[in-house]
Amino acid sequence: MPGDAVFTEYPTLFCSEAMILVRVYIPTEQAHDTVVNLGMLRVIQFVDLNRNVSPFQRSFVGELRRLDQMKRIVRNFASQIAKDKGPISVRSLGTSPPFVITGALARQRFDELEITLREHDARLSRMTTNYESLSTRLDELLEIRSAIIESTVLFSRLEIRPSFDESSAPLLQQDDHENQLYPTDTHTAVDFIAGTIDRQRFPTLERLLWRLLRGNLHIAHTSIREPLVDAATGQTILKDVFIVFSHGSGLLSRARKATESMGGSIVPLDLDENKRMRALHAINGRIEELQAVLHSTASTRRSELAIIADSIRTWEDVIFREKLVHKALNLFRYDRRRKTLVAEGWCPRRDVSRARDTLRAVGETACSLVSPFLHELVTTKQPPTFHRTNKFTGGFQSIMDAYDTASYQEVNPGLFAVITFPFLFAVMFGDIGHGVILALMALPLVLYEDKIAELTLDDTVTPFFHGRYVILLMGIFSIYTGFIYNDIFSKTLHIFSSGWIAPSNGSGFVELVRNGRVYPFGLDPAWHGADNALVFLNSLKMKMAIVIGVAHMTFALCLQIWNHLRFNRRTDIYTQFLPQMLFFQSIFGYLCVCILYKWSVDWNAAGRSPPSLLNMLINTRFYPGQGFVQVTLLVIAFACVPWMLCAKPFLIWWERRKVNGPSYSVLDSNQSHVDANDEEEVPEQEDSDAVPDGVGEDKGFDDVLIHNAIHTIEFCLSCVSHTASYLRLWALSLAHSMLSAVLWDLTIGRQSVASAGGITGTIARAVVILGWFGITVGGLVMTEGLSTFLHAMRLHWVEANDKHFEGRGKPFRPFQLASDDDDY
Amino acid sequence: MASIFPVWLVLVVVLGLMAASWILPKKGPNQTLVRSSLMLTLACCYLMWMIAYMAQLHPLIAPRHNLAVEAKE
Numbered sequence: 011m012p013g014d015a016v017f018t019e020y021p022t023l024f025c026s027e028a029m030i031l032v033r034v035y036i037p038t039e040q041a042h043d044t045v046v047n048l049g050m051l052r053v054i055q056f057v058d059l060n061r062n063v064s065p066f067q068r069s070f071v072g073e074l075r076r077l078d079q080m081k082r083i084v085r086n087f088a089s090q091i092a093k094d095k096g097p098i099s100v101r102s103l104g105t106s107p108p109f110v111i112t113g114a115l116a117r118q119r120f121d122e123l124e125i126t127l128r129e130h131d132a133r134l135s136r137m138t139t140n141y142e143s144l145s146t147r148l149d150e151l152l153e154i155r156s157a158i159i160e161s162t163v164l165f166s167r168l169e170i171r172p173s174f175d176e177s178s179a180p181l182l183q184q185d186d187h188e189n190q191l192y193p194t195d196t197h198t199a200v201d202f203i204a205g206t207i208d209r210q211r212f213p214t215l216e217r218l219l220w221r222l223l224r225g226n227l228h229i230a231h232t233s234i235r236e237p238l239v240d241a242a243t244g245q246t247i248l249k250d251v252f253i254v255f256s257h258g259s260g261l262l263s264r265a266r267k268a269t270e271s272m273g274g275s276i277v278p279l280d281l282d283e284n285k286r287m288r289a290l291h292a293i294n295g296r297i298e299e300l301q302a303v304l305h306s307t308a309s310t311r312r313s314e315l316a317i318i319a320d321s322i323r324t325w326e327d328v329i330f331r332e333k334l335v336h337k338a339l340n341l342f343r344y345d346r347r348r349k350t351l352v353a354e355g356w357c358p359r360r361d362v363s364r365a366r367d368t369l370r371a372v373g374e375t376a377c378s379l380v381s382p383f384l385h386e387l388v389t390t391k392q393p394p395t396f397h398r399t400n401k402f403t404g405g406f407q408s409i410m411d412a413y414d415t416a417s418y419q420e421v422n423p424g425l426f427a428v429i430t431f432p433f434l435f436a437v438m439f440g441d442i443g444h445g446v447i448l449a450l451m452a453l454p455l456v457l458y459e460d461k462i463a464e465l466t467l468d469d470t471v472t473p474f475f476h477g478r479y480v481i482l483l484m485g486i487f488s489i490y491t492g493f494i495y496n497d498i499f500s501k502t503l504h505i506f507s508s509g510w511i512a513p514s515n516g517s518g519f520v521e522l523v524r525n526g527r528v529y530p531f532g533l534d535p536a537w538h539g540a541d542n543a544l545v546f547l548n549s550l551k552m553k554m555a556i557v558i559g560v561a562h563m564t565f566a567l568c569l570q571i572w573n574h575l576r577f578n579r580r581t582d583i584y585t586q587f588l589p590q591m592l593f594f595q596s597i598f599g600y601l602c603v604c605i606l607y608k609w610s611v612d613w614n615a616a617g618r619s620p621p622s623l624l625n626m627l628i629n630t631r632f633y634p635g636q637g638f639v640q641v642t643l644l645v646i647a648f649a650c651v652p653w654m655l656c657a658k659p660f661l662i663w664w665e666r667r668k669v670n671g672p673s674y675s676v677l678d679s680n681q682s683h684v685d686a687n688d689e690e691e692v693p694e695q696e697d698s699d700a701v702p703d704g705v706g707e708d709k710g711f712d713d714v715l716i717h718n719a720i721h722t723i724e725f726c727l728s729c730v731s732h733t734a735s736y737l738r739l740w741a742l743s744l745a746h747s748m749l750s751a752v753l754w755d756l757t758i759g760r761q762s763v764a765s766a767g768g769i770t771g772t773i774a775r776a777v778v779i780l781g782w783f784g785i786t787v788g789g790l791v792m793t794e795g796l797s798t799f800l801h802a803m804r805l806h807w808v809e810a811n812d813k814h815f816e817g818r819g820k821p822f823r824p825f826q827l828a829s830d831d832d833d834y
Numbered sequence: 835m836a837s838i839f840p841v842w843l844v845l846v847v848v849l850g851l852m853a854a855s856w857i858l859p860k861k862g863p864n865q866t867l868v869r870s871s872l873m874l875t876l877a878c879c880y881l882m883w884m885i886a887y888m889a890q891l892h893p894l895i896a897p898r899h900n901l902a903v904e905a906k907e
Contacts, residue, residue: 022867490879516901524893557885
């Protein structure tokens with residue numbers, strides 16, 4: 011229960027902070043400013059008191075709608091600024107003057123902002139529509155001009171052709187300047203219409219006209235060189251200009267309709283060349299005028315956009331914050347009797363006094379006699395889990411939180427992950443050189459973290475920045491394990507004197523001889539380059555993986571004890587923890603003891619053959635009394651299984667018999683929460699967003715039995731599978747060292763590279779070294795590092811957390827005026 | 835001189851350091867963190883060193899080298 015939470019003098023990462031449910035009474039006129047100030051304080055997570063009310067019926071819906079409209083206008087501005095042809099620089103939020111949303115004049119300032127936005131919007135849309143209509147007009151004129159220019163070619167071409175039909179009306183050769191040949195002129199010689207159409211559609215149009223006019227036409231066309239903007243689609247396409255000659259207005263009107271249906275446009279052309287030239291001049295003049303007007307419209311529009319761009323970030327920010335404030339206000343309940351808004355929320359007990367101070371300050375700023383005040387409530391509901399992290403622990407905690415949030419007041423595995431995670435990473439990554447590279451990559455991120463935090467980072471880089479301390483620790487531990495494995499870029503260091511020397515009588519393949527010393531720190535360098543190095547190394551690393559794994563799991567198992575004590579489940583220590591520990595240790599703890607024992611005995615000196623650990627359980631004896639010990643351990647292990655299976659259900663059944671005996675029903679654990687000082691009881695909010703009580707004991711007895719059986723089987727099987735899973739510590743370290751060795755051998759270690767002489771040799775060596783370094787950083791450090799990171803994470807999430815973690819908590823998300831995600 | 839004595843000696847030293855890292859950190863927001871981190875670091879580093887040391891106390895096989903090839907390098 012939150013009431014008796016562990017409240018430590020200083021915040022600790024060991025378990026969640028103690029949280030209290032608070033109620034805040036706010037006078038209505040101070041509500042906005044209170045919420046803003048609480049948002050800047052970031053200590054309260056508001057509970058929704060209006061769960062039964064639909065979003066459209068809440069009190070501040072009107073405000074939200076208004077804000078949405080303003081947001082729409084501003085978004086329109088942003089897209090216009092982005093679409094504009096030239097770059098318009100937007101003033102960033104950091105350099106803009108602050109827009110204060112609290113205080114006496116805030117309301118007025120906000121209303122003025124709304125008016126300003128609407129004015130800008132109206133002006134901008136007017137300019138945009140003007141510009142667009144002028145653009146369309148310009149395109150039409152350009153099309154007509156191109157048609158006039160190209161048609162000259164057509165008309166000149168036609169004049170050369172001789173006439174075949176003398177009885178028909180005079181053809182074009184008749185230089186008839188006086189006759190204005192318009193389509194409606196029936197008494198003149200040949201009528202025509204002229205137009206432009208999409209080049210690809212022209213053949214279809216031609217065929218259509220032939221069919222329509224039953225062959226009584228002559229059509230000529232030529233292509234317009236420059237692409238034009240089509241009025242209908244708005245796209246730039248290539249067009250042809252064509253002229254259709256025919257008789258009679260009926261046919262010509264049919265031709266006109268056909269053209270228009272095909273998407274072409276009719277261009278008024280004159281047969282007379284001079285008149286065409288005059289028309290061309292006139293059009294050129296109009297085009298120039300129009301272009302000038304367009305240019306000035308565009309530049310006015312641009313300057314308007316520039317004015318908007320100067321303040322747009324401020325506006326976006328203000329609207330965003332106001333939206334958050336009003337959404338929070340919607341969660342409150344309005345108390346009509348006292349004309350106040352009532353808010354409820356979770357607050358860490360440590361921060362309650364800060365919240366109270368803030369509320370008092372709001373009241374003083376408003377110069378009111380009544381200021382908002384805060385009231386602590388007593389409740390049985392489950393609070394959200396809050397681990398107070400700093401910039402160092404934040405990375406590690408988020409790694410463990412990604413699996414599940416710890417239950418309220420449960421042991422926090424994130425605290426221990428600060429060291430165990432980099433350590434397990436390093437066991438798999440062990441190489442001094444790679445560790446140094448990793449640490450050097452993280453070091454500038456740490457040293458310059460203040461400057462980097464101010465920049466807005468790309469999404470791919472942000473995780474590396476947030477995890478800079480994780481990476482730094484990973485690198486440092488990798489240097490340590492690199493010394494233990496004695497591996498630096500696949501070479502070894504000879505810091506101390508080796509424990510092996512070459513035999514006096516050997517040449518070719520020899521086995522080195524002990525000289526009585528043990529290499530004091532790490533792996534003896536004599537193993538480097540040996541034929542059978544892997545035989546020894548695999549044995550060492552496999553056993554190391556098992557021992558480290560058993561140690562880690564034992565540690566995780568012991569963390570259970572705190573949870574059992576904390577949640578009033580003392581008996582679980584005897585019914586769950588003890589049999590689990592005994593079962594685990596009697597099999598795998600014994601295995602580790604045997605490993606260490608076998609290492610500590612000098613088999614050669616004792617004259618006995620070293621027993622194989624694999625066969626240990628079966629036949630050979632390697633210490634006196636082994637048979638007895640092993641049988642005892644097996645019996646203990648077997649006995650633990652029914653112990654785990656039955657003890658807890660039995661105890662529960664026994665207790666229920668005692669309670670149910672006198673035919674009372676078990677008390678309902680979800681009580682309504684009562685104000686500490688207030689007499690009136692607040693009606694229970696059904697199913698608030700707090701999590702139901704931690705353990706949930708009121709299930710049927712069958713459920714308990716089944717749950718326990720599953721738990722027992724799962725634990726026994728997982729003992730074996732998890733222990734074997736720790737062998738990845740061996741596997742990855744082997745793979746890493748092999749890759750490193752292969753890389754060296756294929757690049758710098760090549761005979762040809764190492765022994766090449768002269769200037770070319772030096773240059774070649776430099777190039778090869780660069781390539782080797784590039785692959786080392788990109789492949790071995792980054793790629794292998796990511797893979798190893800994943801495996802270390804898995805070991806924490808599955809193998810370790812399985813032994814103690816409950817993870818049924820909800821994270822604490824205090825109300826704040828910044829965004830969690832990029833949803834603006 | 836391949837004795838197991840260093841294992842015990844270093845164990846005692848590490849236990850002493852762990853005791854110191856429990857007693858010494860001052861009360862404050864980071865006391866738990868410093869304590870647990872130092873103790874875990876000492877334990878992990880000792881464990882790894884001990885395993886590497888003990889595995890080489892009485893090795894069952896010896897490194898085999900090709901002296902002819904290595905003399906040329």
